[in-house]
Amino acid sequence: MLDEHTRALAKNRNFATLTTLRKDGSPTAQVMWVDCDDDHILINTEVHRAKYKNMVRDPRVVVVIIDSADPYSYAEIRGEVVEFVHGAPARAHIDELSQRYFGRPYIQQQIESERVICRIRPVPRAAGRAK
Numbered sequence: 001m002l003d004e005h006t007r008a009l010a011k012n013r014n015f016a017t018l019t020t021l022r023k024d025g026s027p028t029a030q031v032m033w034v035d036c037d038d039d040h041i042l043i044n045t046e047v048h049r050a051k052y053k054n055m056v057r058d059p060r061v062v063v064v065i066i067d068s069a070d071p072y073s074y075a076e077i078r079g080e081v082v083e084f085v086h087g088a089p090a091r092a093h094i095d096e097l098s099q100r101y102f103g104r105p106y107i108q109q110q111i112e113s114e115r116v117i118c119r120i121r122p123v124p125r126a127a128g129r130a131k
Helices: 004-010 050-057 088-102
Strands: 015-021 027-032 041-046 060-066 074-086 115-122 128-130
Touching: 004 041, 004 060, 004 074, 015 041, 015 050, 027 050, 041 050, 041 060, 041 088, 050 074, 050 115, 074 088, 088 115
Parallel strands: none
Antiparallel strands: 015 027, 015 060, 041 115, 060 074, 074 115, 074 128
């Protein structure tokens, strides 16, 4: 289960940095919208993107969620992708995120391929909090 601090950050309009591993093992990071359920961090992307391909090949990731009101307050989640959710649930989820971040549904024309939710389970004792 995610701790309250991490959950509060993931459920608000805070941005996260998602770090995945390339084929050669080197890290790559992108700024993302973020969400969560009780036990997982949720990242929504598209199947043609390198970050998705990286997570399919190697599920180990790091997500850092930064508090937009206080950038020195953040949560670091080291984890692994345990499920990819495709189809209608992923499409509905990107609309929910767009409502949270922009106050409107996601623009269909921005979707180049299939949406997917990446469910990330924190590894034991890896979720952190700093202030």
